[in-house]
Each structure stands twice: as structure tokens, then as C-alpha cells.
Amino acid sequence: MKRLLLALVAASLPIAAAAPALAHTAVRETSITDNATLSAAPANFTVTFSAATALANVRLTDAAGREIALDYMPPHTRAAAFTIPLPMLAPGAYTISWRTMASDGHVMPGAVRFTVAG
Numbered sequence: 001m002k003r004l005l006l007a008l009v010a011a012s013l014p015i016a017a018a019a020p021a022l023a024h025t026a027v028r029e030t031s032i033t034d035n036a037t038l039s040a041a042p043a044n045f046t047v048t049f050s051a052a053t054a055l056a057n058v059r060l061t062d063a064a065g066r067e068i069a070l071d072y073m074p075p076h077t078r079a080a081a082f083t084i085p086l087p088m089l090a091p092g093a094y095t096i097s098w099r100t101m102a103s104d105g106h107v108m109p110g111a112v113r114f115t116v117a118g
């Protein structure tokens with residue numbers, strides 16, 4: 001199985017190399033820096049990408065991995081920036097994660113971890 005996976009990766013490399021690097025959508029900026037400790041609970045989270053992208057699977061989890069409900073539905077249109085309102089967060093560690101699908105079809109996971117100081 002591992003051998004097959006490697007063969008698939010090797011087979012897809014020439015295609016990946018031929019695609020312009022800019023076609024890949026990268027995170028340009030997040031309103032909360034990864035691993036930041038915040039003195040106050042943030043009211044929202046904004047993520048900005050290098051190009052318009054579709055956003056999906058936005059999840060907020062606490063330190064125990066429990067999902068915290070978000071009052072947010074990603075738009076059905078592509079955008080370069082998304083602002084996700086956050087619920088009132090108690091002190092603790094959180095992870096906000098998402099998936100993007102770029103116009104070239106590449107799906108990329110992303111996440112930012114942060115701590116609200118108590």
C-alpha cells in the first residue's frame with residue numbers, strides 16, 4: 001500500500017511541477033497568530049488567502065478536542081478573506097481549523113491554535 005502511494009505521488013509530480021506555484025492558495029494572514037496567547041477572548045477570526053478560494057469545514061475545538069458550535073456558514077462563492085464570528089470563549093486553548101478548495105481543485109487544510117489567558 002505504501003509502495004502504491006509512493007508510485008502515485010511520483011506519477012503526479014510532473015503535473016504538480018508544471019503547474020504555476022501561484023496556483024496554490026496559501027494563507028496570507030490570520031487575525032490570530034498561530035500559537036498566540038490572547039489576553040482577551042477574540043470576537044472573531046479572519047483568515048486571508050493569497051487568492052480567492054472556497055472555504056469549508058470550519059471547526060472550533062477546545063483543548064479536549066470537543067467541538068464548539070460556530071454561528072457561521074461559509075459563503076458559496078469564492079473569496080480571498082473570511083471573517084468567522086466566535087462565541088464567547090472561556091479561558092483555555094482552542095483550535096480553529098478549515099479546508100480550502102482553490103480554483104485549481106487543490107484541497108488544503110489549515111488551522112490556527114490559540115490560548116485565551118485566564
Ligand SMILES: [Cu+2]
Pocket residue numbers: 023024025102104105106
Ligand atoms: Cu494548487
